[in-house]
Amino acid sequence: MEAQLAAVDGALRPVTPGEIAHYQKFGWVKLEKFIPINMVNALLAMAKDKMGERGDRNLPPEAFSYFNPLTLRGLNDPLLRPIIDHCGRSARALMARRAPAGIRYFTDFFAVKQPTKQKREGSGGAGDSDWHQDFASAGSDRSGGMVFWAALTGMEPEKGTMAFLNGSHRYGVMGHHATYGKGNLITQYPELLDECANTGNLAYAAGDVTVHSNMTVHSAGPNLTDDPRWTYIVIVNPADACYTGGAADAFEPGGLVLHKEFEDGRFPVIA
Template sequence: MTVAPTSPRTTPESLSEDAVSAYRRDGFVHLPGVISRADAARFAEAALTARNTVRDNHEGMIFTQLLQLWRHDETLRELTLNPDLAAIATRLAGIPLRLWHDQLLIKEPHNGAATEFHQDQPYWPHAGSRHALSAWVALVDVPVDRGCMTFIPGSQHLDGLRSQDLSDHGDMFTVAPELLWEQRVTVPLRAGDCTFHNSRLAHSATPNFTDDPRIAHVTIYVDADLTFAAEPAHPVTDPLGLTVGSPLPDEHFPPFSASA
């Protein structure tokens, strides 16, 4: 009997300097096996349960988005607050980090819609942020035809852009026309793999053409010392009554220690 080779695992101890350098140069890095396939399957099951039971979800043609699962679901909280993921993120960013929020992004079978190129940072009411990044963990296999990510390497240098329309193929290139000619890198993932990407990196995701849902869990890490800005509005901070210029409160946005 032939046994399939085990995928390599990525831990804070095995994270190479080459991977850190690649992230800081390109704005993203693909890390295999940040969680085991068994854990990915367990989290995927919890994600589908949450999709069917959590009231505060956002269903659209592009994807179903569920925020703040770490506050409602013990299983997904384990992934959001995973100390190894936080330690890797801290090393990539090179500064102390805190949680901004988590989210499930589920593309239903044959959804027919791409997530068009955009940056994440313009959607967040943050001031003085030195760095922010997202850990996008595949909870199922995500080949190209199931909605995997595409990145424009180096585009994280673009700062101060308005938010972009995720449903408009040309909007990113209207605000940054030079990106139309830049290289694009598409990264299919196996269950348990992760990409980390800078909050200002232009990225997109293909439609899901398959018979199964694409299930991704995202943990967003931000500068532990950033302050709250008046705009844009955001569902995570809008109910909290925060004062402009104040730090994010730890009870809602827990900081990670240097060792995570």
């Protein structure tokens, strides 16, 4: 088993100069075949084992429509750790800071979007993920953070895949996703559409990953199919980002110190 995982790890591929340029220009990039298929299949098996064949164990409250999340914090897991480390290395290349800033692990989790037609009364995870930026929920004093969003099966747009506004990472901070009432970021900032083309919801092959900056405006549609959408997400941040004292959605801020870097124990520097 050990040897097998080591061989798989070796097959994780680096990001290319073209991918780095795309990320810099548009605020997101699609990394095709980023995670080798045997690792993707192992991830999917792990997700089903932990969340049930349909990924509907422990559904979130109704107010959280995006997906059913299962936090992993897989730093000690022999399958997850090589992927997390590889996301760290790749993030460092994509971020392209000239100052020698490293990459800090934030969190990793499965995100299973339930089919809308199977939505359960009183439970969430089966809606759309409306237009937003991630920055306002990072508790960080600087941008540069990014999300690696990995498709664990092939998925067409009707599965509720990601869409991005090209170049929107250059337009400043536009609020937390919970602040728009029945609207979304675009209803508050419709002028963005004059400048930033909407990619539309993308198609993914199993093992394809999109990476977006926490400043990039993005969304994911509802899952209109009969089957769950299986996604694995890794979130990283620049290692020199400091805690703002604010709320954070993807982790518990207890123990963090205002204007200090995130603690190395829970948030190790991985690249």
